[in-house]
Amino acid sequence: MVDKSPRPDPNVQQHSVVESDYVHHTELPTTRPSLAVDKAVRGIGFAFSFLWLGVLGVILVAVIGRYAFGSGSVMAEEIEWHLAGAAWLVGLSYTLVSDDHVRVDVLHERLSVKKQAWIELFGLLFLLLPFAAIGLYLGWPYFYSSWMQGEVSQAPAGLPYRWAIKVFLPLSFALLIVAVLSRLMKCTALLFGWPKPAGPDPIVRATNVGALERDDQTG
Template structure:
């Protein structure tokens, strides 16, 4: 594989790994929000923002951690036949499924971007008592899908290298 492809793989995987390690700490943020919510309810002064903020934080945790999860191959796989394939056979099957994933992620990136632009143009707000702006979480969702797409391209490159008998 050419050097620029190896550099691309290292950059995308390094970025997604670092971002995933930061994103995993969002669980503590969610716990803090929920603890604050519980305390304010005990004191009979419930905060309006806690449930939505916990939901937004969970979306950020999931979307920003997903590329790292995909990179680490920690996703669920139906392994009835896959484990019986040779290493090259597994790479062929993975390349096929990555194409399907990239098609799906391409649609999701396009749709998320379109929704984010709409949110900016119309100052879209959530129709709740707190009424937060929706563009920040939509930016996170769009970024997460874009990073997932980039990670999928890295998986495809790795599969192609395996099929060709090369290492990256």
């Protein structure tokens, strides 16, 4: 029996069926204010990402000290979660401007870009922005009270200056609000033409192109 199914055109770039698993970024247009905000937030997030190396180093020291020399360290354990907490909290805004947060909506990726932008607009305005504002509103007095009282660790041989980790609560929510405003400008640029679009988002475009290139190499 002769196979009469159409053959792929060798001149057309082919992608595997799992391409959509990698390309999940909504390619919204960027704006001049968004470019500046995204660059600043990504720079801060990248700098704080090195704290994870510190977390690994402290864990190694604590494990070696406990099992090789039989001496644990409360201070090392607290340094570990201080560094991890700061890196994770600051990473929230970095993830948003990079559009690398986890999406669980199976319908979202099947919609047009304009419909995706409407979903982003309502989600940012009525869900994420109020959440971040409440976090900033409650996080600031939480930090300020700790700072004014000179709060220290309740554990023996723990760290002083407990406010040093609590300051990252209001800081992270403030950065998240800035990131939300940047994302909102991209949505309004697509839907309403304001602020004036400044071309495709270079961060998302580079990520999507890189994902397709990796997909081609593995597919």
